[in-house]
Amino acid sequence: MNETAPLRARAEIDLAALRANVRTLRAHAPSAALMAVVKSDAYGHGAVPCARAALEAGATWLGTATPEEALALRAAGIPGRVMCWLWTPGGPWREAVEADLDVSVSGMWALREVVAAATAAGVPARVQLKADTGLGRSGCQPADWPELVTEALRAEAGGRVRITGLWSHFACADEPGHPSVRAQLTLFREMVAYAEERGVRPEVRHIANSPATLTLPESHFDLVRTGIAVYGISPSPEIGTPADFGLRPVMTLSASLALVKHVPGGHGVSYGHHYVTPVPTTLGLIPVGYADGIPRHASGTGPVLVGGKWRTVAGRVAMDQFVVDLGGDEPEPGTEAVLFGPGDRGEPTAEDWARAAGTIAYEIVTRIGTRVPRVHVNREQDG
Template identity: 50%
Template sequence: MRALAQATVDLGAIADNVRTIASVTGTGLMAVVKADGFGHGAVPVARAALRAGAGWLGVTSASEALTLRDAGITAPTLSWLHRADDDFGALIAVGVDVGLSTTSHLHAIAGAAHRLGVPASVQLKADTGLSRNGAGGDDWSELVGWARKYEMEGTVRVRGVWSHLADADVPGSPALPRQVATFEEALGIARGAGLDPELVHLANSAAALSAPATRFDLCRIGLALYGVDPFGATGPGEFGLRAAMTLRTTVVNVKRVPAGTGVSYGPEYVTSAPTTLALLPLGYADGLTRAAEGRAAVLLGGRRCPVVGRIAMDQCVVDAGDLPVSIGDPVVVFGPAAEIGTPDGPETRDQAAPTVTEWARWAGTNPNEILTGIGARVARDHFHEGAESS
């Protein structure tokens, strides 16, 4: 039975993005595959990124890290968000680095390592201004002191020191140099306590591409890995990134209606002239957020057609005007930016598929939320150089 919609993931684009970013940074790269690879599929994305030269994988949770290990992926992996009573022994046993920023977590990890008889590899996170996770001030000094103690006892190995940036995607942000300075100070405190981390990393996608002072030993690439410009360009942007996901469906019903026809719940949309309405089997449970109502569009019949009326849980309606539309016609909800004005491509934006960045703007959010919101009912189809590999 075919799914009602497909998210097609171009693993070749993932690989190209890794190589493109590495050519800019000149550093090692950590491919961030949390949230099931930003909705693209963590395991196939991880494999594609590693083949292209990424040296590390990054995830949020223990379950995500263990999923990679269960799939036979043995590459260095950092997992960085945990409860203090998580089963750290499971991560230590499979060689996953644990990111931490509290002494409670550190004590628990050291205890698990002692029981297992294997040292835990950890990476200490400093708070440099995001005020989220990470340790700062006296907490940082205490954390690195305990980490050095455990390191000398042989239960912990401090492999890395890292932090995260607050607004690297804002050109000229005064916060960025302040965060770099705070990070360097925290690194100095760690080294002063006797730690000698082999990995120091701060840069996310935006900083990796635009802020050399943030690159250090390793850059963590999330959004850019998936081909979305972190500075908001609707196309490849100046860095030439390639969007990896295309969200497709088909028309499941067609109606020709007169002027004055209400559409969907409410109705909040009423047709102003005779028109053709096309029903799509995608709704907010599949990732088409209601916040985009009244602004969103899809590509149908070679033209952008507006999504009209309220988006329901399982379906939405498109106003196709006078286009000839039939049941089964293909629809592109979003995909890679088309080249405008090329002989083989669309001549105007109205003939190009929307991008995920445009959907994010219509919804008043970021592309990350749109990508990770694509629901489980949407089939993921992966391909690389023409070979299907779901």
């Protein structure tokens, strides 16, 4: 793809910024290895190029939610340690074993399926046991932990698995001082100690996500799992901006202005006429909508930089387009409209859109749809 060609819309992904973010995160956790989480197509940024860039910058692990995401990395030739954790019964266990993935096990059904797959493949599976220390999603409850540990050790003794990790996930690490953080950390230490006392020798113990990596050094253990922070978005906007943490947003979402026209005062705009022009003005048509991931909840509030000025979505966001009131300005069709980016040029950020839509910046970047091409720039590492 021509990186400078005019497009209806584009999500420019700055891989130099991503590499710098990984180096910054490594500096926050110098005694731990770093996993770059590239689930959900690298939070909407493009899994394969982002995975490669993260490895170039010193990440030694990659993480995905689904096994299919992890297998796609392998199919693209991505080497090294890749972990995936969101399994359902009947999943591609054998393919994962043969691809040398690390797979997460939260309960006995999963252990049975991975043991069967390893037996069929004729090679041991890399297994990481997940403890539910209080998040209440996946992970093994403390009451069931002894059985899972015992059976995993039996499978390891039989050559079916290698227990490579013990791990858990925080519920409220983005709220420093929340009592659940301390409680989860204490329980994780206890569950790890139980497993190790019975003979588990994990390569890595890990619980720290992006906010814990940045704010809770005692949670770093052997490995930190960094997701949203890799992409330059603050996991805790209440306590720090990306710049406060030494991070830079990686994605810039822009579109080409499709139409500029004069309308009289009192003219309704978009479905339902929730916006009516107060005076004669000019309207600009932005050719992206909720099918492209623009939140409909940001109707009337979403910010856009056009012609050097912040504009606001006028009326409802439609499936393929929305309108901004240009206040009489007349930029040419084709003028760049920047929905969000790092903020260097005065443009809104993903966090600004999150506030406008009543959500979090994670959702803003991950929901950008497949009709918007990802244009990866700065692919080559400096030096």
